[in-house]
Amino acid sequence: MSTEATKAEILVVDDEIQIRRLLISIMEEAGYNVRKAETGKTALTEAAARRYDIIILDLGLPDIPGIEVLKQLREWSHTPVLILSVFGEEHDKVAALDAGADDYLTKPFGESELLARVRALLRRVQPADEASPVNFGSVEVDLVRRLVTKSGQPIKLTAREYALLRLFIVHRGKVLTHRLVLSELWGPRSEEQTHYLHVYMTRLRQKLEDEPDTPKFFQTEPGIGYRFTG
């Protein structure tokens, strides 16, 4: 997927030399073009100078906090950002995702996990083809005709359930924070009403997942939000 005609360009921003070396080695081995930045400032210059497909950004940078780098970046760029954080920064993770980050990984992380996230983000970069139906498991979603079927049987979804499903499909692979989903579906005034979202997610899982109790496609990121991995 990634080794197409043009290799995907990845910018790694981390001040720890070992992590940087490791990330570069993993990425190059997987066939990506990798460049590095050690500080927030060089990261912003780097991001402005070239076009990147993904930026892997550490939250704890020596000069500018990672979250600030992200906010400045988001003023003019839509490049997907994968956040790296250390254990115990749940609050910072949510803040970063709300500020426009696309996904996060907690250190220490495994190589396969990292590559899976990168691939998911790269897939999203490609323009979503709304014309072709989306398939996951035994479910097929036709976004044009607003039709959802499971094993060939039509599934009845309410307007909001469908809107929720569509939001996840559009942002597949991306962690959607509670706040973001609530604001999209129920309006900015309902950002704190997390129970709306939990109740709808349970319904959506019951209608679409094969085993709603151990969901495969609609995954929970505890305390942060949900991710659709169809």
Add this chain to the structure above:
Amino acid sequence: MTRGPIPKKETSLIAWGAHGSSSSREYIETITVISAVTVLGWFLAPHTSHLAFGLVYLLAVIALSLRVGRWPVLLSGILSAMAWDFLIIPPHFSFAVMSVEDGMMLGTYCVVALVAGQLTARVRAQELVERLREQRATALFHLTRALAATRTLDEATTAFLCQTEEVFNAKTALLFIGENDTLSAHHANSFSLNETESNVAKWVQNHRKEAGRFTQTFATAEAFYLPLSDADICHGVFVLCPAPIVATITPVQRELIGDFATQITLMIKRETLRTAIERERMLARSQELHHTLLDSVSHELKTPLAVLSTVIEKLNTKTQVERESLLEEVRIATKRLTRLVNNLLNQTRLESGTIKPRLDWCNARDIINAALRGIADLLSPGNPVTINIPADMPLIMADAALMEQAVFNLLHNAIKHTPQNTEIILSAGVRNENPPRAFITIADRGPGLAPELRINPFQKFRRAANAPAGGLGLGLSVVRGFVVAQGGEVQAGENPGGGAVFTVYLPHFSHGVVPIEE
């Protein structure tokens, strides 16, 4: 005998000012009484025998002897004899006596009045000494009893000052020696020292001798100062300031003040000794804890590190299959290190109070699933996990990240302490008590809680004597910390039919209505 505070009806013989300055008042009283009897006699003399007045005078003298001291009584005897002779026994206005009978009468009167007066006065003086002794003993008794009832030096000092004030009818103060030998006043002091007075106190502290009012040193000072010293150490200064009109201190008062000072000195000494022992014990305990902690932390950190460095050296020399198994060791060691560091960090965060739970609606099933995902590689295939969650399980109010870690630690604890192939049962639900509580239960079929852990298995660094190697004994302590931070509690118990059960309880709330769609 009742032992309340000194009854108010009985005049205190110890308090300053309560009994006034005796002598002058007693002399005035004596002269007044004798004059009154004489005036009465003067007017009644024409109608009665002048000799009968001897008996009235005698009555007055005896009555006086019950109220006044020896010398006023002596005065009353002489005065009455003279007044009787001079004004009532004819011839009037003369000390001469007209008949032998009158002379005998007067002579006898003199002897009887003087002897009876003196005897009564002596009996009274003795009784006074007795009362004084008893009051002194009572005062001391009350003080020791009040001090014994106190728990801290502060309480003792307050009680002491209160008693002293009442017993001596004076303003009081206690000054303690603080850092750099400075004197600091106690908050219950009723007498506050100005600069001059403070200098006197300082002198008393330095010389460990009494000074101030009633003494030769700093006699012009407002108050009387007594050092609270014991051997060569001065523990403080005791200050007494009676009303300004008080001119003297009786030996009994001085003695009792000394007794009081001894009592409070003993209290201070006891307290100092107690704090010293306590500090010593704390130090020893913290040192011991420090040692165990350092020992176990270094052991726990070094074991996986040793595995890692050994494996790295061996990797080059082995075949592919051997490499695979070595890499598995690396994975296990890394996981162990990660868990250890996480628990250490969590414990530190808990103790530094930086954990601020962000409570929000959570799906209990999601929390359990996330914890199970995290621990999946430790679950042997034979560890069947059963999850019992009612279909209508409502959302719970919790911090998802903290709850996930708590459930993870409880699962890890269950896996570690139970043999392979035994069941682990996870349940969640809501108890409809008042107030309702949500719960998540982790039950196993292992050997159950070790007897030594039954009382408080959540204490940090506590591990069962027969626990498998590895671990610091922080896991359950972190669980409790996280759950308590969210306003809940965690309980450990026996699983009916064998094994241990850990239950996390959280206060349960019902969420608001979710808007209904068409």
